[in-house]
Amino acid sequence: MTINTNQERKKIFPFTAIIGQEEMKLALILNVIDPKIGGVMIMGDRGTGKSTTIRALADLLPEIEVVTGDIYNCSPDEIYKQDNEKNVNNSNLNISHIKIPMVELPLGATEDRVCGTIDIEKALFEGIKSFEPGLLAKANRGILYVDEVNLLDDHLVDILLDAAASGWNIVEREGISIKHPSNFVLVGSGNPEEGELRPQLLDRFGLHAEIKTVKDPLLRVKIVEERSLFEENYQNYIQSYQQEQEKIRQKIVKAQKNLSKVQISNSLQLKISELCSVLDIDGLRGDIVINRASKALASYEERYNVNINDLERICILCLRHRLKKDPLETIDSGKKIQQAFEKIFK
Known part of the structure; x- marks a missing residue:
């Protein structure tokens, strides 16, 4: 039933x-x-x-x-x-x-x-x-x-x-x-x-x-306008995005089903570990999370193999909070990871 x-x-x-x-x-x-x-x-x-x-x-x-x-x-x-x-x-x-x-x-x-x-x-x-x-x-x-x-x-x-x-x-x-x-x-x-x-x-x-915070004045105006439209008639507003919502929903469902089929090559895995080593990341959580997140991204993009572009998009998300803090360092953590990534992968 x-x-x-x-x-x-x-x-x-x-x-x-x-x-x-x-x-x-x-x-x-x-x-x-x-x-x-x-x-x-x-x-x-x-x-x-x-x-x-x-x-x-x-x-x-x-x-x-x-x-x-x-x-x-x-x-x-x-x-x-x-x-x-x-x-x-x-x-x-x-x-x-x-x-x-x-x-x-x-x-x-x-x-x-x-x-x-x-x-x-x-x-x-x-x-x-x-x-x-x-x-x-x-x-x-x-x-x-x-x-x-x-x-x-x-x-x-x-x-x-x-x-x-x-x-x-x-x-x-x-x-x-x-x-x-x-x-x-x-x-x-x-x-x-x-x-x-x-x-x-x-x-x-x-x-x-x-x-x-968004700095572009045009985008800020756009955000305020969209929010106003939503508050004025939220039912019509939600209805207008229903098709786009359904498209993303189906992509997520398909990605969940296909996740186990996604592969990552040994050469990329070695480079991931090299990246974490160069950045002096403690433990192995960074390596594991990059592997998992890159596979999830490839599945979301409807592919069965992880590529360098996938790794580039997620490496900062996976590692920025694992870097050791140095109060004297002026470089942003994201830029530091990006520089190390380009050195190793490109």
């Missing part, structure tokens, strides 16, 4: 109508195609459309199939795999289709709110120890967005990164041990003027996008 849930269209700005900020949009799309890239940190000026773009992407993505009533948004196949010892028949499950979950984590959230805790009401009135799911459960198979992540407690950031990397959330509370799936794309945003994340945490984000 299949149930389609037709939710009322929310007032969300179309992803394809967003002007500029190509680096941020590319980073988000690549993470949606391959969530194992490890999320994206978006740093930039206030009022540059960070939150608008992230909500727009979540609205753009196709609906997912879930088991009706499942608190973790699990698909029928996931339920079947987890409960196969109980001989569950997934053909008898009620199925719903929902929009990709988009969970926003408030800065004041506690660890219990994030991970889940004991259901106090059941404990008091029924004497039963029961688990009350947190935000990590709601974000499963979706996007978890933390605005001003650089102001969030480091301990909570660590929990989010661990769950995003492992795909599981493990809770030990008052004699209860719970393990549930927690696969999500972690997106953090912030203003660098308000402080940076510790390097140890920053390194664990897959990509790092920097966005700046």
Whole structure:
């Protein structure tokens, strides 16, 4: 039995109508195609459309199939795999289709709110120890967005990164041990003027996008005009971008399906490692993320082989937050990576 849930269209700005900020949009799309890239940190000026773009992407993505009533948004196949010892028949499950979950984590959230805790009401009135799911459960198979992540407690950031990397959330509370799936794309945003994340945490984000205020007067006028049209009649405005939205949606779906078929040559892999070595990148996360992101980009461009152009487009996104900080250095991190890339690849 299949149930389609037709939710009322929310007032969300179309992803394809967003002007500029190509680096941020590319980073988000690549993470949606391959969530194992490890999320994206978006740093930039206030009022540059960070939150608008992230909500727009979540609205753009196709609906997912879930088991009706499942608190973790699990698909029928996931339920079947987890409960196969109980001989569950997934053909008898009620199925719903929902929009990709988009969970926003408030800065004041506690660890219990994030991970889940004991259901106090059941404990008091029924004497039963029961688990009350947190935000990590709601974000499963979706996007978890933390605005001003650089102001969030480091301990909570660590929990989010661990769950995003492992795909599981493990809770030990008052004699209860719970393990549930927690696969999500972690997106953090912030203003660098308000402080940076510790390097140890920053390194664990897959990509790092920097966005700046648009300086071109013509583009600024265009952005203001588009926003005014959206506010005046958002239903007509969304309708006018429906075709473009569907085109991007189908490209993402196709890229997700073809991702496993994309190959990268040994010679390019060697050059990627040489680039990370020349830039003195600690650890191997940089190498791994470049490999994954380049494959996701090639798949999005409907190709089965990674080329040098793919690597050039994503290497700064993958490495700028992994460079060692030198207060005496005047060169921008992006330019430093670009210079090293040209030296090695060209």
